[in-house]
Amino acid sequence: MDKETDVTIVSTNLNKNILTKYPNYHVIDNNFNMEDLCKYTHVIFYNNLNNLSEKKVKEIFTFLKNNHIKFINITNNMEFTLLTAYLIIYDRSNILIEGPTLEVLKNTKLIKRIGLNLPFMVDLSLLLKDYNLLDKIYLDKEELRGVLWP
Amino acid sequence: MALNLVKDYGIIGICSTYQSNLNQNAFVKDLNIKDIDKALKIVDLDASIKDKVVKDLTLSEQFKVELATKLHDKTIIIGNLSNTLNYKTQEYMKKLFIKLNSDYNKNIIVIDNDIQVFFDLVKRIYVIFDRIVVYETSDFFDKELFKWVRIPKIIDFINYVNTNQPILQKTTDINELIKDIYRSVT
Structure with a gap:
């Protein structure tokens, strides 16, 4: 994980103790502004982006990447896992699985067994794949519509 | 205001920010939880949690403890399911709310910024902004709703x-x- 620049962490049971596993990362408060983020090389968000729109979260992550700031977003919102390249899933205090985001999300049975859900487009694509209507995961609704109803 | 809104529907959803008022420094056993052992069982918590301090609990445990403090209320107001609970626990809580409403005549007000938690649960959604009801609907596909909330x-x-x-x-x-x-x- 050390080489990864943008990471999402989800957990079956979020607890602030998880922050102790990433001591090099500065914990960002709820009322942060973008300029303050530039003070740090490594930042971590603890479940405080969930009420923002996806567009706003993307803006924040783009800003961080453009300023070469490594970040971890710890969240309960599975849709936000698609906004980073690397995903770590904790079951209680142990890492269950980690890796490139889409590769991790393909482990649907494992993820659902521990009580998590999948991002909608991933779930939809994998279910349609089971019905032999798709051959891969589509994250874009326009593209998926074009494939199903050409 | 919300207490008046819920009477006709039993379970309503309010799209807004919810602030928990649980005392973070208290032991669970010292919180005002009536019939504590039974209440903890209903919210799917082990009795051993009584000896823990609230701030040391997971987000999910804190939600459940807070719910336990409210089980004896006629109208239960609770929020932040999407921020504190994983999907499976959200579904468990939704079933619990339905049971509390149908079997025990409780009115339930669920407050969350993510209306997905209201699916298969609430009879009516209210959007509150700056303490004012700016929109209400019973239709999840109501396009006007999405001028106010995340679709x-x-x-x-x-x-x-x-x-x-x-x-x-x-x-x-x-x-x-x-x-x-x-x-x-x-």
């Missing part, structure tokens, strides 16, 4: 597919959606 992905997808002509039925259940897509394309 759930499943609804966004179905609305998009149906842009020029109705291809898919309106549903909030992904399994029903899959069946509908299958029927439509084969």
Whole structure:
């Protein structure tokens, strides 16, 4: 994980103790502004982006990447896992699985067994794949519509 | 205001920010939880949690403890399911709320910024901004609603597919959606 620049962490049971596993990362408060983020090389968000729109979260992550700031977003919102390249899933205090985001999300049975859900487009694509209507995961609704109803 | 809104529907959803008032420095056993052992069991917590301090609990445990403090209220006001609970626990809580409403005549007000937690649960949604009800509806596919709140992905997808002509039925259940897509394309 050390080489990864943008990471999402989800957990079956979020607890602030998880922050102790990433001591090099500065914990960002709820009322942060973008300029303050530039003070740090490594930042971590603890479940405080969930009420923002996806567009706003993307803006924040783009800003961080453009300023070469490594970040971890710890969240309960599975849709936000698609906004980073690397995903770590904790079951209680142990890492269950980690890796490139889409590769991790393909482990649907494992993820659902521990009580998590999948991002909608991933779930939809994998279910349609089971019905032999798709051959891969589509994250874009326009593209998926074009494939199903050409 | 919310207490008046809930009377007609039993369970309502309010799209707004929820602030928990649980004392973070208290031991669970010292919180005002009536019939504490029974209450903890109902919210799916082990009795051993009584000796823990609230701030040391997981987010999910804190939610459940807070709910336990409210089980004896006639109207239960609770929020932040999407921020504190994983999917499986959200579904458990929704079933619990329905049971509390149908079997014990409780009124339930669920407050959350993510209306997806209201699926298969609430009879009416209210959007509150600056303490004012700015919109209300019982229809999850009400387009006016999404001027105020984040549109759930499943609804966004179905609305998009149906842009020029109705291809898919309106549903909030992904399994029903899959069946509908299958029927439509084969």
